[in-house]
Amino acid sequence: xxxxxxxxxxxxxxxxxxxxxxxxxxxxxxxxxxxxxxxxxxxxxxxxxxxxxxxxxxxxxxxxxxxxxxxxxxxxxxxxxxxxxxxxxxxxxxxxxxxxxxxxxxxxxxxxxxxxxxxxxxxxxxxxxxxxxxxx
Amino acid sequence: xxxxxxxxxxxxxxxxxxxxxxxxxxxxxxxxxxxxxxxxxxxxxxxxxxxxxxxxxxxxxxxxxxxxxxxxxxxxxxxxxxxxxxxxxxxxxxxxxxxxxxxxxxxxxxxxxxxxxxxxxxxxxxxxxxxxxxxxxxxx
Amino acid sequence: xxxxxxxxxxxxxxxxxxxxxxxxxxxxxxxxxxxxxxxxxxxxxxxxxxxxxxxxxxxxxxxxxxxxxxxxxxxxxxxxxxxxxxxxxxxxxxxxxxxxxxxxxxxxxxxxxxxxxxxxxxxxxxxxxxxxxxxxx
Numbered sequence: 001x002x003x004x005x006x007x008x009x010x011x012x013x014x015x016x017x018x019x020x021x022x023x024x025x026x027x028x029x030x031x032x033x034x035x036x037x038x039x040x041x042x043x044x045x046x047x048x049x050x051x052x053x054x055x056x057x058x059x060x061x062x063x064x065x066x067x068x069x070x071x072x073x074x075x076x077x078x079x080x081x082x083x084x085x086x087x088x089x090x091x092x093x094x095x096x097x098x099x100x101x102x103x104x105x106x107x108x109x110x111x112x113x114x115x116x117x118x119x120x121x122x123x124x125x126x127x128x129x130x131x132x133x134x135x136x
Numbered sequence: 137x138x139x140x141x142x143x144x145x146x147x148x149x150x151x152x153x154x155x156x157x158x159x160x161x162x163x164x165x166x167x168x169x170x171x172x173x174x175x176x177x178x179x180x181x182x183x184x185x186x187x188x189x190x191x192x193x194x195x196x197x198x199x200x201x202x203x204x205x206x207x208x209x210x211x212x213x214x215x216x217x218x219x220x221x222x223x224x225x226x227x228x229x230x231x232x233x234x235x236x237x238x239x240x241x242x243x244x245x246x247x248x249x250x251x252x253x254x255x256x257x258x259x260x261x262x263x264x265x266x267x268x269x270x271x272x273x274x275x276x
Numbered sequence: 277x278x279x280x281x282x283x284x285x286x287x288x289x290x291x292x293x294x295x296x297x298x299x300x301x302x303x304x305x306x307x308x309x310x311x312x313x314x315x316x317x318x319x320x321x322x323x324x325x326x327x328x329x330x331x332x333x334x335x336x337x338x339x340x341x342x343x344x345x346x347x348x349x350x351x352x353x354x355x356x357x358x359x360x361x362x363x364x365x366x367x368x369x370x371x372x373x374x375x376x377x378x379x380x381x382x383x384x385x386x387x388x389x390x391x392x393x394x395x396x397x398x399x400x401x402x403x404x405x406x407x408x409x410x411x412x413x
Contacts, residue, residue: 010312010313010314010316010321011312011313011314011320011323011324014313036286037290038285039330039334040334041350043352045285045286045287045288045330045331046326046330047287047291047327047328050322050326050356051321051322051324051327052323054322054326077243077360078215078357079326079356079357079360080217080355080358081355081357082354083353083354083355105243105266106243106266128214128215130240130243217357217403219385219405221377221385237359237398237401245359245361245401247401257377257378260385260387260403262359262403
């Protein structure tokens with residue numbers, strides 16, 4: 001279990017992602033890019049970023065819904081991401097996810113990834129989750 | 137299976153002008169003749185027209201899918217994503233083909249291809265809908 | 277380029293993706309889902325699929341553009357959109373296929389599908405946009 005009692009995704013941990021902060025509807029992850037995270041051109045693989053973007057919101061949403069109590073399930077149903085920048089091996093990446101709307105059956109959120117050294121946004125995403133609330 | 141839709145769609149979709157052509161459960165095909173009021177200043181078709189045509193095509197596919205499911209009381213768009221691949225111009229007949237690729241309890245996802253008169257892919261879209269079922273409605 | 281001679285991204289190597297098909301216009305990657313690929317609910321993390329999709333699509337666009345052209349003007353992902361339709365669990369085999377929708381002068385589009393091998397279910401579908409970077413222009 002990570003900070004705030006929210007379990008962190010095994011896959012995210014496996015690739016080296018670290019949960020830095022979890023608040024209501026918010027989560028920040030960090031990852032230091034190494035040679036294992038690169039694509040064929042030697043830049044950070046887009047898959048690393050999409051993994052972190054998805055996880056940050058999954059954790060943020062899990063934390064938010066956890067407070068209302070009860071067993072629950074959630075799954076990403078759609079993700080859109082744009083990649084305005086790139087990162088290299090050695091760069092620290094900070095990813096912040098924020099839940100923007102939590103409705104009866106769906107939730108929406110936004111996440112962005114920055115290069116820590118200069119704050120440059122390298123990826124931004126919008127995600128939709130299917131949520132199932134606990135039944136009494 | 138080709139059957140006309142029992143209703144003619146919303147006021148908006150009638151205004152845009154997509155015409156239902158054929159369909160089957162989970163499938164719908166519409167066409168649209170591009171007219172002046174569909175175009176941008178440079179004469180190319182406006183992206184919003186394409187998006188609207190896609191929404192109508194999926195509406196037809198969903199209608200065809202749910203007509204035998206009386207518990208479905210309605211559906212509404214949650215999300216759409218469109219790539220505009222090739223332009224179209226006034227006088228072109230565009231065909232939109234929608235296929236439901238996921239039918240869930242509360243969500244449905246459709247793929248839509250918009251084809252140019254020569255059959256080339258003009259646009260590609262994926263649309264997600266929330267499905268309302270009777271049982272769920274009564275819980276509210 | 278042959279399947280054997282094709283180089284995978286280090287990140288795809290790390291997560292265990294395998295290149296199955298490398299033809300002009302079609303690239304297929306596969307992966308056996310293990311515990312390390314899952315989230316706390318026990319289902320495969322969406323990031324595994326987006327990674328394989330990005331790799332397959334970058335590859336298939338390269339297969340059509342040709343390696344020579346690609347080295348002169350490489351392409352990079354600028355946008356992606358994926359719908360997650362079903363899931364996979366540890367032990368499942370998944371296959372991700374990438375196909376080209378359009379290659380323009382400065383932009384290329386590709387579409388990827390992910391299937392669960394045991395029952396052929398479509399588990400995700402994505403569309404990616406790539407920018408073609410022309411150096412010195």
